[in-house]
Amino acid sequence: MTSSGTGTALRVCPLCEATCGLSLTIDGGRVTRVRGDREDVFSAGFICPKGASFGELDADPDRLRRPLVRRAGRLVEAGWDEAFAAIAEGLGPVIRRHGGGAVGVMLGNPNVHTIAGGLYPGQLVRALGTRNVFTASTLDQMPKHVSCGYLFGDPDAIAVPDLDRTDHLLLIGANPLVSNGSLATAADFPGKLKALRRRGGRLVVIDPNSTRTARAADRHVAPRPGTDAALLFAMVHVLFAENLSDPGDLGRYLTGTEDVRALAADFTPESVAAYCDVPPDDIRSLARELAAAERAVVYGRLGSTAVEFGTLASWLVDVLNALTGNLDRPGGALFPLSATARAPRPPKPGRGFTTGRWHSRVSGHPEIKSELPAAALAEEIDTPGEGRLRGLIVVAGNPVLSAPDGDRTDRALAGLDFMVSVDPYLNETSRHAHVVLPPPPPAQSAHFDFAFSALAVRNTVRYSPPALPLEAGRLDEPEILARLILAVLGRSGPQERPGSVDEEAIAHRLGKETADPHSPVHGKDPGALAAVLTGRTGYERRLDLMLRLGPYGEGFGAEPGGLSLTELLRHPHGIDLGPLRPRIAEVLRTPSGTVELAPAPIVADVPRLREAVAGGAGGPALVLIGRRHLRSNNSWMHNLPALTGGSNRCTAQMHPDDAKRLGVADGDPVRIKGDGGEIVLPAEITEALRRGVVCVPHGWGHDREGTRQTRAAREPGANVNQLLDGSRLDPLSGTAVLNGFPIQVEAVR
């Protein structure tokens, strides 16, 4: 670490789920070089081009340095006090007149990569008392939460592939050689896949695109997009039909197996072959190989979640793991245990997982994990009537580009009475805000992975203090969010300390812990415990509390030698907490205390799949899927010189046969039409794709007025989500169907 502005500093990378440890060279108060930290306990030196751009990200001249406040229609720079006063003045009347529920909260992806995003959004939502909460989860992994919620009773109990020990990895709709992995936090995915094959293991990929990962596999199966649930059901069918189902030790925790057998009875490989466009024998061998492997694991990602049958497919992934005895077994799928998780308590049946405690106003979508579908954000704002959203707080999100029908979202945001964006950039979304609050660049921020430590393929714990001191005139993001909470509560006076937000959270947790007979601090005085916490800031004290009370914690003296912030600071490269281990008994929170393999809400969705399968090959002629690029990050890293240009382009990839039929040559502009609108972009002809599939990346369309991302605007690309109107959702999870939706394509003459 450095206070003079010169030297090296260690910092975990916040730019994707791989959470690599970086070593930053700092010269004159700037990051001048970035390397992988070889001594990092988790990543051991791995780094990718995005991580290497960390310095550019810090130094981007378009990054906002001061808050922006709308004055006479224009966003102008302002001081922090002024900005929070403007928020109190702007949101206050909305809340007084229409209630806190008239203010929505939209939380974007980077919240899972920041300390601020891990600690404050819950308090912000409670301060507003709003049920209008939207996040990127319903554009992403919500189907997995829902299926795990029903199977295990806890939507956050997600088993991850034990990459270091498996012999057979079946990847469905995932491209970790580009994404660097997701819902499976593993630094150096490329190295781990190589190691798998070196030890004689097999990699099998199911993906309609012959991706970098698919090309590295032993076997690649390319089904029609959106049909995986049927394919997986047929694999389940084969396991039962050929007596290959053997849950092993897990058996005593399983209920509903016979129901699954009955459900799978008519999903024969022959019956789904036309629909999936996969030969029946291929489906049989996929199932047999999985069952035959000593230690195998099925893992599904975005191509299995943001699809028409996302929850069914996510469920079937774990059904396959359970039936083959690979769930909760080394080399299979295991539940991580992070250092800030609640320490395991004696097993007790839970209340189970439910959804629909409330519904969205316009389309009646059920609440899921206290969230409404991101695809419904625009209609909740622009549909007149009682309960309409009039205010919005967006933290680290760009729904104009990342959610369906960007034009509608764009117009809806323009019609809000008051909008706040916490964002480092003036982009397609934040340009509508009345106040923009910019967090500092990553090198000036501390880092702790609350989310990804709970999804990592090995248990470790790391904390990065800020590598550089805060520039003058900056607030760190925890303080920004704490002050935003105070502004919402109407507590903006000069006597109000943002630290009170942290102290309230600490008091709340200690109140609960001291009342819990299983807690190491049961019966102790919460005030005295709070006084023991260390940390320079409120968020550090909260982290200290979570570490002390976590599964590896020192328990305020109950477990000498255990974790605390002080102990963690002694290990700048992190602390290894060991490989994942079986722990299903402490995970289960279902009413039965078992893995409920055939949950009623999921069973009720199976007829919808049967109907689709009955349609056979008669689906739409052309469907669209997405892709990611190593040098891109959703909608927001297109402004960095190191990551732009070259092959990182927004094109419509299609098979040569489709191009020929359409009369399109490589590089020709094509018009793509969908339910929500149309876009024009260049065609890129490639044999990698299946026939009938067009592939366009998301996060592009940087051509709107009033943004400040100079480089991105020069090569704007087109917004693929304009093709969607927000009505195509996986019904059980409210997740937008971003892959496998029908389109029409024509050459632009």
Ligand SMILES: Nc1nc2c(c(=O)[nH]1)N[C@H]1C(S)=C(S)[C@@H](COP(=O)(O)OP(=O)(O)OC[C@H]3O[C@@H](n4cnc5c(=O)[nH]c(N)nc54)[C@H](O)[C@@H]3O)O[C@H]1N2
């Ligand atoms: N068609 C299609 N659409 C997709 C997808 C797809 O595959 N296809 N993928 C979906 C997925 S998986 C996701 S997760 C979403 C992502 O969509 P969003 O959640 O909207 O996330 P990003 O595009 O990553 O935008 C992040 C915003 O956060 C800001 N930001 C960056 N760092 C910070 C920070 O430290 N603090 C704060 N406060 N702000 C920060 C950026 O400037 C940007 O405005 O997109 C989804 N949309």
Ligand SMILES: Nc1nc2c(c(=O)[nH]1)N[C@H]1C(S)=C(S)[C@@H](COP(=O)(O)OP(=O)(O)OC[C@H]3O[C@@H](n4cnc5c(=O)[nH]c(N)nc54)[C@H](O)[C@@H]3O)O[C@H]1N2
């Ligand atoms: N470089 C880079 N890394 C990233 C991101 C980024 O934008 N850039 N985004 C991050 C985020 S927010 C996330 S959520 C993760 C996502 O991580 P991944 O899911 O690994 O990434 P994707 O590239 O979206 O992979 C989805 C794959 O599903 C395939 N697919 C599409 N439809 C179907 C289908 O119906 N069935 C099957 N079987 N496959 C299908 C696609 O062809 C694609 O290869 O990546 C993260 N990492």
Ligand code: SF4
């Ligand atoms: S793989 Fe992800 S975490 Fe690692 S350096 Fe690249 S962007 Fe950062």
Ligand SMILES: [Mo]
């Ligand atoms: Mo995502």
